[in-house]
Amino acid sequence: MTLTWDMQDAKSTDDRDVVLEVKDLRVHYATPLGDVIACNGISFKVYEGETVGLVGESGCGKTTTAMGVLRLVQPPGRIVEGEVLLDGVDVLSLNEEELRRVRWNQISLIPQGAMNSLNPVMRVKDQIGDAIQTHESRAREAVKERILELLNLVGLPARVYNMYPHELSGGMKQRVCIAMAIALNPSLVIADEFTSALDVIVQRVVAQTMLDVKDRLGMSMILIGHDMGLQAQLVDRIAVMYAGNIVEIAPVEDIFEESLHPYTQLLIESIPSIKERKPLKVTEGLTHDLRNPPPGCIFQFRCPYVMEHCREVEPPLRELKPLHEVACHLFEEQDGKIVDISDESVV
Amino acid sequence: MRGLTPGYLIRRLGMFVLTVWLGATLIFIIPRLAPSDPVAAMVSRLLAQSGSVEGSAEMIEAWRARFGLDAPPLIQYLRYMRNMLTFNLGYSLTSFPSEVEDMVVRALPWTLGVLSIATVVSFVLGNTVGALLAWRRTPGLVRTLLPLSFTFTAIPFFMLGILLIYIFAFGLDWFPVSGAYGRALTHNWNWEFVKSVIHHGTLPALSIVVTSMGFWGLGMRGMMITTDGEDYMILAQAKGLHPRRIFWLYGVRNALLPQFTALALNLGLIAGGSVLVEYIFAYPGMGYLLYQGIVNTDYTLIQGIVFIMIMGTALGVLMIDLLYPFIDPRITYETR
Ligand SMILES: Nc1ncnc2c1ncn2[C@@H]1O[C@H](COP(=O)(O)OP(=O)(O)OP(=O)(O)O)[C@@H](O)[C@H]1O
Numbered sequence: 001m002t003l004t005w006d007m008q009d010a011k012s013t014d015d016r017d018v019v020l021e022v023k024d025l026r027v028h029y030a031t032p033l034g035d036v037i038a039c040n041g042i043s044f045k046v047y048e049g050e051t052v053g054l055v056g057e058s059g060c061g062k063t064t065t066a067m068g069v070l071r072l073v074q075p076p077g078r079i080v081e082g083e084v085l086l087d088g089v090d091v092l093s094l095n096e097e098e099l100r101r102v103r104w105n106q107i108s109l110i111p112q113g114a115m116n117s118l119n120p121v122m123r124v125k126d127q128i129g130d131a132i133q134t135h136e137s138r139a140r141e142a143v144k145e146r147i148l149e150l151l152n153l154v155g156l157p158a159r160v161y162n163m164y165p166h167e168l169s170g171g172m173k174q175r176v177c178i179a180m181a182i183a184l185n186p187s188l189v190i191a192d193e194f195t196s197a198l199d200v201i202v203q204r205v206v207a208q209t210m211l212d213v214k215d216r217l218g219m220s221m222i223l224i225g226h227d228m229g230l231q232a233q234l235v236d237r238i239a240v241m242y243a244g245n246i247v248e249i250a251p252v253e254d255i256f257e258e259s260l261h262p263y264t265q266l267l268i269e270s271i272p273s274i275k276e277r278k279p280l281k282v283t284e285g286l287t288h289d290l291r292n293p294p295p296g297c298i299f300q301f302r303c304p305y306v307m308e309h310c311r312e313v314e315p316p317l318r319e320l321k322p323l324h325e326v327a328c329h330l331f332e333e334q335d336g337k338i339v340d341i342s343d344e345s346v347v
Numbered sequence: 348m349r350g351l352t353p354g355y356l357i358r359r360l361g362m363f364v365l366t367v368w369l370g371a372t373l374i375f376i377i378p379r380l381a382p383s384d385p386v387a388a389m390v391s392r393l394l395a396q397s398g399s400v401e402g403s404a405e406m407i408e409a410w411r412a413r414f415g416l417d418a419p420p421l422i423q424y425l426r427y428m429r430n431m432l433t434f435n436l437g438y439s440l441t442s443f444p445s446e447v448e449d450m451v452v453r454a455l456p457w458t459l460g461v462l463s464i465a466t467v468v469s470f471v472l473g474n475t476v477g478a479l480l481a482w483r484r485t486p487g488l489v490r491t492l493l494p495l496s497f498t499f500t501a502i503p504f505f506m507l508g509i510l511l512i513y514i515f516a517f518g519l520d521w522f523p524v525s526g527a528y529g530r531a532l533t534h535n536w537n538w539e540f541v542k543s544v545i546h547h548g549t550l551p552a553l554s555i556v557v558t559s560m561g562f563w564g565l566g567m568r569g570m571m572i573t574t575d576g577e578d579y580m581i582l583a584q585a586k587g588l589h590p591r592r593i594f595w596l597y598g599v600r601n602a603l604l605p606q607f608t609a610l611a612l613n614l615g616l617i618a619g620g621s622v623l624v625e626y627i628f629a630y631p632g633m634g635y636l637l638y639q640g641i642v643n644t645d646y647t648l649i650q651g652i653v654f655i656m657i658m659g660t661a662l663g664v665l666m667i668d669l670l671y672p673f674i675d676p677r678i679t680y681e682t683r
């Protein structure tokens with residue numbers, strides 16, 4: 001298969017405003033046996049109005065990356081270095097008060113544990129209300145109106161306004177978290193596995209709500225998850241993470257049709273299908289200890305195509321075609337084509 | 348439905364009645380299991396004073412009848428229960444003409460005053476210090492100094508009481524050694540009197556506060572650390588709320604819930620602790636009265652005081668229980 005791309009198309013995407021640019025973000029967790037490198041030099045961009053999916057197996061550092069971007073890494077974790085440019089301003093260099101003003105106004109979070117993310121002793125109205133009132137001085141009536149509007153937007157009945165979290169179902173709590181996240185129309189929302197605690201049906205409904213809301217408000221999103229199927233329907237681009245590194249990042253169609261990195265391929269192959277029964281693909285070798293990554297490629301222990309070179313030199317994340325970046329020695333760009341160097345074939 | 352549901356109210360009231368009844372019954376049974384006969388002991392003491400031995404048997408019988416001790420146990424029990432429930436606590440055995448009820452009424456305000464103020468102060472102070480200790484934003488200097496306030500927890504409070512008397516009463520002469528108010532003053536509520544009462548109550552209250560606040564503080568610190576890791580704390584930060592709001596409304600507000608339970612559970616201990624404190628400071632409260640009752644084997648007095656103490660403690664627990672649904676909206680649902 002030969003691919004030549006349309007330069008015109010690529011140009012138009014690049015022209016869009018960048019809402020978030022993460023540069024070489026490194027987050028370590030201190031442990032008695034040395035630092036766990038949970039986020040090992042992550043770089044990516046999120047464009048205006050775009051949804052970027054962040055996928056990867058459990059423990060690869062998705063939540064850590066999100067927390068790094070929000071500057072909310074909890075001890076024993078710490079941000080070692082990097083830049084997080086939000087609308088051009090480095091979040092990591094703000095002082096406490098500046099940071100506090102940026103939060104929720106410009107960047108909000110739908111947390112991974114939405115079930116436990118609501119304060120059990122505060123009513124829904126007060127929890128959404130304090131987010132609004134901390135950042136905007138609005139009259140009490142206006143705040144109430146806004147909250148009711150938000151609840152309506154995420155498909156919740158108005159009576160939720162006066163309820164406590166324990167009176168809500170899981171799906172309802174999830175929606176409250178969504179309503180809260182969009183309360184101030186932030187430019188970026190980070191949703192960390194916001195549907196993982198829900199059953200499949202509710203999952204789709206909540207995801208649909210999310211899509212509707214996003215379309216209406218036009219904000220950018222980072223959608224974290226490991227459900228590739230759900231991601232395929234929700235995101236514009238996918239970043240694949242493995243052991244603290246982004247190994248491939250590309251538009252969603254590219255990922256599903258011509259993914260390059262062996263790990264991405266593995267992830268896609270492991271999407272279960274009801275129609276056809278395939279043996280579960282188990283890869284030999286576990287992920288290395290995140291405390292001491294091996295020299296060379298981080299995926300070497302599980303990669304079926306591993307070469308001598310891979311054990312020595314770390315592959316950089318390279319843009320092999322517009323918006324499609326991959327960190328793998330297997331591929332080279334030659335005359336506008338991507339070539340698999342193991343057998344000289346064109347991908 | 349939220350807050351005080353009728354079911355919850357009935358359950359808690361039931362617990363209260365049960366506690367008081369069980370306590371009263373125990374007070375009834377225990378002295379009767381003791382080998383010594385209080386009436387015989389008292390009569391022989393009286394006779395020893397007057398020197399005559401004649402008619403002692405008749406006298407004992409007369410006294411037994413006087414106190415109703417000749418009736419069958421069940422009748423005694425029913426009578427006793429009726430008396431207790433109507434707060435008819437009977438006559439003191441050793442200072443006969445005075446009624447237990449009067450003695451209790453005289454002593455109760457002192458204990459209630461010192462004990463409740465000391466408990467509230469200790470609870471508030473201990474919890475605040477504990478919460479600040481656990482909070483990451485607390486300045487380092489404060490965080491190293493605050494634990495000093497807990498060092499006295501290791502000392503039994505009667506020891507501290509003695510220490511306080513030694514330093515502040517004997518040594519520095521800042522506070523009086525004993526009593527509840529100056530001897531020269533009459534019992535009426537003018538400013539002079541109030542000042543004297545506060546002056547006298549300070550050391551006893553202080554010894555309770557200083558030794559018990561560490562208990563609350565250490566508990567609160569642990570609870571705050573647990574709470575701090577909760578998802579809602581992280582989300583509160585993500586929302587960009589003011590740190591003070593996060594501390595009080597998200598952190599302390601949640602960490603305090605188990606502390607209230609602990610307070611309810613400890614009211615009995617606190618009440619019991621007052622006996623020693625009042626004894627050391629010769630403070631004329633319930634504890635001191637109980638001590639005198641025990642020394643004089645004054646059964647009716649002991650019985651009356653212990654009953655009132657059980658009643659008071661149970662009332663305190665009931666109050667906390669009834670307050671609880673208002674501080675924790677989840678509570679009425681747990682029994683479903
Ligand atoms: N407090 C901590 N102390 C030490 N290591 C930690 C700590 N928190 C996370 N880690 C490590 O950091 C790595 C990344 O964790 P993270 O929570 O970001 O993973 P994740 O990709 O979000 O996983 P999941 O899909 O399960 O949510 C994990 O390997 C984990 O073991």
Ligand SMILES: [Mg+2]
Pocket residue numbers: 062063064112192
């Ligand atoms: Mg996670």
